[in-house]
Amino acid sequence: MIWLLIVIGMVLLGLFYDLHQKRKNFPPGPTPLPLLGNLIPLILSFPGYELMHKWRKEYGDIYTYWMGPFPIVTVNEINLVQQMFVQDGDNYTDRASFGKLTETYRGGNYGIVETNGQVWREQRRFTLHTLRDLGLGKERMQEQILDEAAYLLSELESECKAMGKAWPIKYTEKTVASVINLMLFGYRFDKERETEFYRVRKMLDAQNEELRNPILIAFIGMPRWITKRIPFINRKLELMYKVRDELFLFFGEKIKEHRDTIDYSSDEVNDFCDAYLLEMHKLRDDPTTSFNDKQFVNVCLDLWLAGLETTASTMAWGTALLLNYPEVVKKLHAEFDRVIGSDRMITMQDKNELHYLNAFVSEVQRWANIVPQNLLRKASKGAEAAGLLIKADTPICAQISVLMTDETVFPDPYCFRPDRFIDENGKLKSFKQFLPFSIGKRQCPGEGLARMELYLFFANLVHRFNITPIDPSTIPSLKRTMKNVVKPEAFPCILERRVVQKI
Structure with missing residues (x-):
């Protein structure tokens, strides 16, 4: 009997700590369940935007909710976001992590996305400088993207002629991967090397499928000796580590190819890999440097995945939206006919005159909102x-998804309406709450590349083709589920060359 009372007492103490004691150091928010936190209501309302707005009304512009055992202090008002993450940005540059998983996965404090302190500053500074030298946001980068866009349009057209339909996602992912791989390692995924891309894509798809279950978050911060004894969790983590090893092997192979041929006496740089190897060589006797082989493969992982997943997913949702909103396609065609007036490729030089196209791209990013x-x-x-007092080491974020679905700024926020980005004079309209690349010093370093890719891809895809579904049953669903939150399910469509109307 006494042991039963002891067990009951320990359970009650655990519940008291979980439901009261651990919460007192954080801003108020919804009551979490033991171990699961607020995961259940988030899952039931997936992707959770409306629930987050409800919590904001109940608890204020800054509140805390729990992803499993992990607290998240979320900032949901634009002036507070700017105050905290821009004006006081130095206080919020460090990255918070889910327990020891990040360190275990990376092998230490490596990469750009999840590092802190001097390592993050040194790696980010070098990366931004090198990407600019390689043409980021310049004519050289536009030429590379336009070349890839031309290959993409040709492949889509050929498949549609041969099969009577085309599968855009299959080609857009390879196109985006070619752009980032060209920048990193100096080659694109042409017919001879495209199997490399599909090898990596298959691994990533398998990992994403396993890690999609949000219940996993309740366990990933636990020590490895515990998770190894939970088959459901262990299987998912083991797959994740296996995919990591395969990705590191892929990047390691490319680095070795460059290392075997590089001339360290030359300053000539053809790609990011060359630049990084030269920097490692230059700093080889500096004991304080963060440039080493482990860091290199982790930086490659960050740049390759960030450059692929977000842009390709936004392209996929944008193409699905085109099939769901034929009236938007008509407006885009009318603008192209009026401004371009020929079948030439659209370039960045046309951007300032294509107001509706820019509005369309912005609304795709706002609506897709691929990181809930x-x-x-x-x-x-x-x-x-x-x-409210925000204590040191508090996990915190600017909740971009809430800002971009704020109905006071974007009426009917879950409806797709490019016209919301057009002002009364027909010009492009801006919103402080439109932050698809985040804000502050942790803002996406590849923003310039992503913006250029999205603009040139959508411009030339819609300019070249009439885009229609095969029949009503093949119009892709726009409903978000845990299975397709990042990108929609693959879908076919018909792409026919259109005749440009000169106005």
Whole structure:
């Protein structure tokens, strides 16, 4: 009997800690369940935008909810976001992580996305400088993207002629991967090398399929000796580590190819890999440098995945939206006929005159909103915001998904309406709440590349083709589920060369 009372007492103490004690150091928010936190309501309302808005009304512009055992302090008002992450940005540059998983996966404090301190600053500074030198946002980069766009349009047209239909996602992912791989390693995934891309894509798809279940978050912060004894969790983590090893092997092979041929006496740089190897060589006797082989493969992982997943997914959702909104396609065609007036490729030089196209691309990014939960940061030191104390090391984020679905700024926020980005004079309209690449010092370093890719891809795809579904049953669904939150299910469509109407 006494042991039963002890067990009951321990359970009650655990519940008291979980439901009260651990929450007192954070801003108020919905009551979490033991171990699961607020995962259940988030899953039931997936992707959770409306629930987050409900919590904001109940608890204020800054509130705390729990992803499993992990607290997330979320900031949901644009002036507070700018105050905290821009004006006081130095206090919120460090990345918060889910327990020891990040360190275990990376092998330490490596990469750009999840590193902190001097390692993050040194790696980010070098990466941004090198990408600019390689033409990011310049004519050289536009030429490379236009070349890939031309290959893409040709492949889609050929498949449609041969099969009577085309599968855009299959080709857009390879196109985006070619752009980033060309920048990193100096080659694209042409017919001879496309099997490399499909090898990596298959691994990533398998990993994403296993890790999609949000219940996993409740366990990933536990010590490995515990998770190994939970078959459901262990199987998913083992697959994740296996995919990591395969990705590191892929990047390691490319680095070795460059290392075997590089001339360290030359300053000539053809791609990011060359630049990184030269920097490693230059700093080889510096004991404080963060440039080493482990860091290199982790930086490659960050750049390759960030450059592929978000842009390709946005392209996939945008193409699905075109099939669901034929009136939008007509408006785009009318603008192309009026401004371009020929079948030439559209370039960045046309951008300032293509207001509806720019509005369309912005609305695709806002509507797609492919990261429901923004990446976490943490406060370096204690601070006050909206009358609340944010203690040091508090996991915190600017909740971009809430800002971009704020109905006071974007009426009918879950409806797709490019015209919301057009002002009364027919010009492009801007919103402070439109932050698809995040905000502050952790803003996406590849923003310039992604913007250029999205603009040139959509411009030339819609300019070249009439895009129609095969029949009503093949119009892709726009409903979000845990299975397709990142990108829609693959879908076919008909692409026919259109006749440009000169106006």
